[in-house]
Amino acid sequence: MTMVTRTLRAAAIGAIVAAGIGAAGIGAAGIGATGVALAADYTLNVNTALQPQDPLFKGLNAFKENVEKGSGGKIAVRLFPGSQLGKDEDVLEQARAGAGVAVVVDGGRLAVYTKEFGVLGAPYLASGYDGVRKVVTSPMFETWVEKLRKAAGLQVLSFNWWQGERHLVTNVPVRVPADLAGIRMRTPGAPVWMETIRAMGATPTPMGWAEVYTAMQQKVIDALEAQSPAVYNSKHYEVAKYLTKSGHINLITGVVTSAAWFDGLPADLQALVRDEALKAGDIASRGTEASLADYEKQMQAKGMTVTEIDVTPFVEATKPVYEKLGYGELRVELNKFLGN
Template sequence: MAKAVRTALFGALLSCVAGAVQAADYTLSINTALVQQDPLYKGLEEFKAAVEKRTAGKVAVRLFPASQLGKDEDLLEQARAGAPVAVVVDGGRLAVFVKEFGVLGAPYVAEGYDGIRKVVTSPLFEGWSEKLRKASGHQVLSFNWWQGERHLLTNKPVKQPADLAGVRMRTPGAPVWMETIRAMGATPTPLPWSEVYTALQQQVIDGAEAQDPASYGARLYEVTKYLTKTGHINLITGIVTSAAWFDKLPAEYRQILREEALKAGDSASRGTEASLVEFENQMKAKGMQIVEIDVTPFRQATAPVYEKLGYADLHKEVEALVRR
């Protein structure tokens, strides 16, 4: 879609929202690639309800699932320009502004939600967030929105990195993701998430890597045979908005947004934890093979990614946080 057309559609959507929330003093439109059935989307609904209740409707939150407002990168640019928008985004996409965020998407950086939460609620992370405000004009509301560990989805069995030779694997285009998939043995192929199903169906790509809720929501069990549980990336995301817009809010509202984002992120992440077995059972019932493997060869193969991308020292800091 041409940029001018995307901009026009974006403006039209926001105009509709503005017309519907005239009673509110401020409106925040949140864009996410997630579908409404995703546990994290349920958390966004909780966030919306809590913010609107605590501000007596003076701050309205509008949710746009399935990337209705456009790509994450486009929304980040809108936020930089001061638009009242936010996006649920991973650290890899923020690393172009502040490099440290990229380590959140590095391979095997932490296990499960409890491990990664220690990092994204730490003073170390707050320092990165402050750097982000200065570098790009983005405000992190909270970064504790866990989407699960990412696994491989292919049409052939995978037990070790050598099995991925020549496999065109869809992954987001951020350097840390690309290097991780390359180190695992596959050929990283960046594509928008919305195009993955068709690309697999038409054999433009040979596989994808994703967390269970997203894989199920996108019906990838229809176009792949194997889900191999590598857990190579622990996908933590956050709600990121415009610092310029955020700073115009009364102090009370700024505090409410951050408090409720943290609460809803915890709720959504626990919901994700509770849903993983059921998502895998449903995919298995639809014919997909769920394969448990020894991930040691993948851990070893991806270990050099930290050094290659300049994260070796930061990795040590993050490991220390996780061990606490």
């Protein structure tokens, strides 16, 4: 997509949002689920690629309810699953332009504005939610938040929305990196994701999440990598035979909005929105933790083979990614911080 096309698309999305169109969004018309009228002083439209049945969406519902209630109806929050407002990059552009939109987004897509965010998507950075949460609630992380504000006009509300560890989803069994040779694997287009998949042995193929099922079905790609809830809820078990638990990326995401929109809120509402985003992120992440085993069982019941492997060869293969992308020193700093 060219820059002109992206700008026109983003402008179109902004016009739709500003006009209040988009009745498919949850709570998008009339009175919201918590009884808050859409004539609120401020409206925040939150976009996510995930579906409402994803455990992370429970956190978004909690965020909506608690912000609307805590603000006394001054803020209305509308949720748009399935990327109804467009791709993450397009919504980020709208946020940069000052629209009242937010998006659940990974650090890789923010790294184009503030490089440090990219390390959050680097391979084998931390162990589970508790490990990566320590990073994204640290004073170090807040310095990245401020850099992002200055560089791109984007405001992080919280970044503790853990979607699980990402695994390999293929039609051939995988044990070691050599098994991925020649396999075209879908991944987001951010450099840290692309380099990780390349280092693991596959050929990275960026495309939108909504396109993956059809691309697998039509053999445009051979494989993908994703967390278990997303694989199940998008029914990728219908087009792939194997889920190999490589856990190569600990997928932590955040709710990111417009700095201009955020700065237009009174100070008490700014604090409310950030506090509730952090609380809701914990709800979402703990729900994800509790759901993972059940998702694996359900995929196995659908005929998918779920395999545990020794990830050591993948850990070793992906170590050069940090230096290649200029994260070597930051990796050392984070290792010390995490006690690795």
